[in-house]
Amino acid sequence: MDTDIERKESISSETKISNKTFGWIGQRHLLSILLFACVFINYLQRVNISVAVVAMTLKINNTDNGDTQQPQTFDWNTSERSTILSSFFWGYLVMNLPAAVLGRFINNKYLLAMSTTVGSILACTSPIIVSYLGWKGLTGLRLFQGVFQAFMMPMVHGIMSKWAPPQERGRLVGFILGGIQFGTMIILVMAGFLASSSLGWPSIFYISGALGLAWVVFWMIFGDTSPTNSKIISEEELKYIVKNINYHDEKEKRMKTPWRHILTSLPVWAVVVAHTAHNWGFWLLLTEMPQFFSSVLKINIKEDGLLSALPYLAMWCLMFPVSYVADKMIHGEIASITTTRKLWNSIGMWGGCVGLAALGYLDDQEVTAIITYIFIVAIGCSVNCGFNVNHMDLSPNFAGILMGMTNAAASAGGLLAPLSVAYIVKDMNSMIQWRQVFFSGAAILFFGNLFYIIFASGNLQKWNEPAESSERAEDNNKQKVGLETNNVQD
Numbered sequence: 001m002d003t004d005i006e007r008k009e010s011i012s013s014e015t016k017i018s019n020k021t022f023g024w025i026g027q028r029h030l031l032s033i034l035l036f037a038c039v040f041i042n043y044l045q046r047v048n049i050s051v052a053v054v055a056m057t058l059k060i061n062n063t064d065n066g067d068t069q070q071p072q073t074f075d076w077n078t079s080e081r082s083t084i085l086s087s088f089f090w091g092y093l094v095m096n097l098p099a100a101v102l103g104r105f106i107n108n109k110y111l112l113a114m115s116t117t118v119g120s121i122l123a124c125t126s127p128i129i130v131s132y133l134g135w136k137g138l139t140g141l142r143l144f145q146g147v148f149q150a151f152m153m154p155m156v157h158g159i160m161s162k163w164a165p166p167q168e169r170g171r172l173v174g175f176i177l178g179g180i181q182f183g184t185m186i187i188l189v190m191a192g193f194l195a196s197s198s199l200g201w202p203s204i205f206y207i208s209g210a211l212g213l214a215w216v217v218f219w220m221i222f223g224d225t226s227p228t229n230s231k232i233i234s235e236e237e238l239k240y241i242v243k244n245i246n247y248h249d250e251k252e253k254r255m256k257t258p259w260r261h262i263l264t265s266l267p268v269w270a271v272v273v274a275h276t277a278h279n280w281g282f283w284l285l286l287t288e289m290p291q292f293f294s295s296v297l298k299i300n301i302k303e304d305g306l307l308s309a310l311p312y313l314a315m316w317c318l319m320f321p322v323s324y325v326a327d328k329m330i331h332g333e334i335a336s337i338t339t340t341r342k343l344w345n346s347i348g349m350w351g352g353c354v355g356l357a358a359l360g361y362l363d364d365q366e367v368t369a370i371i372t373y374i375f376i377v378a379i380g381c382s383v384n385c386g387f388n389v390n391h392m393d394l395s396p397n398f399a400g401i402l403m404g405m406t407n408a409a410a411s412a413g414g415l416l417a418p419l420s421v422a423y424i425v426k427d428m429n430s431m432i433q434w435r436q437v438f439f440s441g442a443a444i445l446f447f448g449n450l451f452y453i454i455f456a457s458g459n460l461q462k463w464n465e466p467a468e469s470s471e472r473a474e475d476n477n478k479q480k481v482g483l484e485t486n487n488v489q490d
Contacts (some may be wrong), residue, residue, distance in 0.1 A: 100404020
């Protein structure tokens with residue numbers, strides 16, 4: 001009880017004086033902006049191939065005098081294109097957990113800088129590789145891009161678990177993860193313009209790669225793994241963060257990862273299941289909805305960059321009020337962390353469940369189908385205040401490990417979703433077959449969130465603390481009880 005009272009007092013009294021690193025913002029806010037940019041750029045580099053491949057395989061009719069040299073195009077069949085598009089995710093899937101484990105031994109700041117640097121160089125060299133080595137060379141390059149991008153999410157969560165106080169977690173982490181939608185939206189809108197520029201489709205890779213290299217410079221100057229390592233954080237902000245987050249600086253004590261406790265923890269598995277189910281729905285929408293609109297509703301949203309990006313713009317805009325309300329629920333003691341996480345996760349996943357089920361009956365209602373599609377994608381931002389930030393609630397010390405574990409499982413869900421469509425839909429024009437796809441996706445979202453509601457928790461887990469620290473804390477508590485008893489007797 002005393003701990004809760006002290007924490008509430010620190011929240012109300014210290015928040016006002018903890019934002020002095022750069023005028024009105026604190027170092028944690030600057031760090032959030034940098035990490036938002038990192039996620040944004042990494043998603044530019046991740047999604048760019050999905051839109052660039054259209055221009056790369058487009059037949060160009062040269063009607064000029066030959067003065068303008070057009071970029072090389074390629075005659076790839078469906079199988080070769082699918083292999084290129086999926087290769088990134090195989091590397092990403094395999095490396096997620098190893099990347100998180102490496103983050104326990106190597107400074108997260110440098111790992112994030114390294115992974116973004118290599119990924120950006122690979123993006124810049126993509127046009128050269130594909131020109132000389134064809135689709136096989138591009139497949140290998142994308143595989144390695146997936147390997148290095150696998151470091152991003154575990155490092156982001158590992159870093160923010162030490163920077164984001166519980167009462168600010170929804171806003172700070174939600175803002176950072178908004179880079180996913182913002183990056184997806186920007187590349188969908190800009191790819192067409194870049195492909196039709198004088199540089200052609202290679203400019204899509206050059207620009208996304210150059211942005212990544214520029215980001216690394218700013219990150220190395222202003223980024224920090226933890227508040228105790230920062231050279232520019234104010235004393236007030238440092239005290240505020242350290243007092244509100246229960247973590248140990250790994251320089252002071254190297255803790256062993258409690259694998260047995262993690263793997264047998266139902267709250268952890270609740271995050272794994274929810275993350276996997278949500279990823280299934282997210283990548284089902286991102287990869288297959290253009291085909292559904294084209295085949296069934298006869299709407300080519302791939303050719304309309306604005307229409308393609310609109311759902312992700314709506315998702316990004318909705319994220320700000322959602323994360324604000326979620327944090328206010330915790331800060332204002334309206335609901336516990338556990339209740340808040342379950343509520344917003346349910347809104348995101350069960351809202352998507354209802355939307356997917358409705359899509360199965362909108363074969364002759366184009367406008368309603370588009371609005372429903374936008375709703376499903378936009379409401380999904382709510383999970384950023386649910387399972388997507390829950391790793392830090394459970395264990396600030398091992399948040400990176402937990403993200404590596406859940407993100408690896410979720411990557412499998414993202415890979416399997418398009419394969420399930422290929423298995424179910426034999427006739428792309430058949431609404432009955434697409435209805436089965438939507439119903440199966442809705443069922444996965446429903447039961448994934450049901451599992452989360454039953455077993456999830458927002459409480460700090462006992463295994464977050466090293467054994468020696470836990471024993472020391474128990475000894476201190478016993479000593480306090482003894483002193484109080486002696487005082488009463490006196």
